Amino acid sequence: MRKLASFAVALFLVAVTASGVGAEPLAITPFYTFNQNPLVQIYGLPAAENSVVQPAGRGWGLLAFDVANSDVDDENARERLLLDGESERTTLAFRYGVAENLELGFDLPVVAYNGGIFDGFIKQWHRFFGLPQGNRLISPDDRLLFLYERDGEERLRMENATFRVGDVRLNGAWQLYHDRSVNPRALALRASVKLPTGSSSRLTGSGSTDLALWLTGSDDYQLPGKWGHATLFGALGGMGLTDGDVLKGQQENLVGFGTVGGGWSPRDFIAFKVQFSGHTAFYKDSDLSELTSPAVQLLFGGTYAFTPSTTLDIALSEDIIVGASPDVALHLGLGQRF
Template structure:
């Protein structure tokens, strides 16, 4: 077998991984009896090292936790980025892999009111997925950018403008990220197994991480957004489908990362759908985007917005325990990681 055939064969197996993992694991755990599997947005957002430091939220569920009930999530996001740009005035290098591990808690305090907290750990290293991502893009005919020929396994985030180094980070390690406090109010819930729901959500990000190590921004951020969903029972044994959406704004105080160019207000949104043919699993896809976090740059990767396609599914191990598995691909090249893996293990108490 030639090396090219080997890589294409390996890549084809990886392409099928998400679909087969969701379906095969669902079959192995057997049917889950009880309520239909809730289809909710993936609990993830742009994992670019220059974006995830701020308080950009995930869309979250349009149904808040009932009074006295809790939901916990252990989420793991692995993102690999490579970007190299240069002009007469500016240079930008984003080369490395980041891992974000988040422990999230949501609790129904009283009817229609939910409070919660996110505690993240953020790690950076040279990464192991550089070769895989090149194969992924080649197989699907996606833009490779500047990856071919670039060094593998490197870690360096750097930005300079007008002869002054404004960002430099090349130290691997793991540190506490910026802790978030969360709240939600149920504005509407249609009731039944296939409800229409709308919630007003808010989060406050505190500067508990390190801006010099890119585990935090140094800013205090407040996000406010609406998230809604509409569920539909399908005829026969086709299960049910859900359409979900979210939109809002993020206000940020002045931080310590590219502080002269940081925006103080960003808009964001998500639109997605899912299909659950059985109570044990669902397939989901969503588009998530946001406006620019920075300004005054010739590089669109800094001064323009980002859009990501996130696709995968949910496996239900029991009526109360689920696992999300997803990959994300940058629709706007360079403004978000080339490829990111998301895993989210959730449990309701």
């Protein structure tokens, strides 16, 4: 871990002193990811997304990969919740400017669950940074078991690895404001509909149809001298969910969510970003905080531009409210403008 930290510092110094890939400033946008808790990612919780919609006749594609490791084991006199396993979500996303200020698109996810390989790494990560280990020191390594019991009834159980198409999402956005400056200030209204195309029994879908509506905005600033530019971004919205098939009777039908963060681009080919993303609870009628508490995640990492049109996002996330989201998650996002 100390070697990894030293490498990160060296990479930072190289990034600050190296030449850029082009004259166009690198756009700083939120990481295209959300809470990968296996009982949350089945719903239509959206990423904050860009506050600038695609120009008419232009498109943007993304191949995103999210790996998340969960280790929750909590119980009381009536309930027990056990989430021990690893999820891998691969998403093909596409956005296209169909008219001035109007963008349409879709997300096609493929979701896998297995015992994983990162349990040992996460223990070392938590030990290095002095973070709580929770149940990891006593839980079996590389186990897959998702279990929820209530009043002696087993309401959820999954222990077999799976690899399936998840719930497809249809997306749209309208540009509410864009000042068209070199360092733009922008605001967009975004919406998505998640369709129940996945499997609720294998936790690749929820069985519900979810509508999300949110505002996403950003403000960019040119820094003095050769310090590049910085961006502040945020999003705020809500979701309406029909009744799904997972933990029936305990699912919330209204959920709020938001993101706030920022980034710094010292050169035209690299940016360093940090963001906080959170949402209200997706479940009710439980005394287990892992089900009924809001979730907040810290994400940190950056964007590397191979060309002015091709970028790679790399981020790690850590749960701020323990148990409501995975301990550690890795996000990779390869984006391409057309």
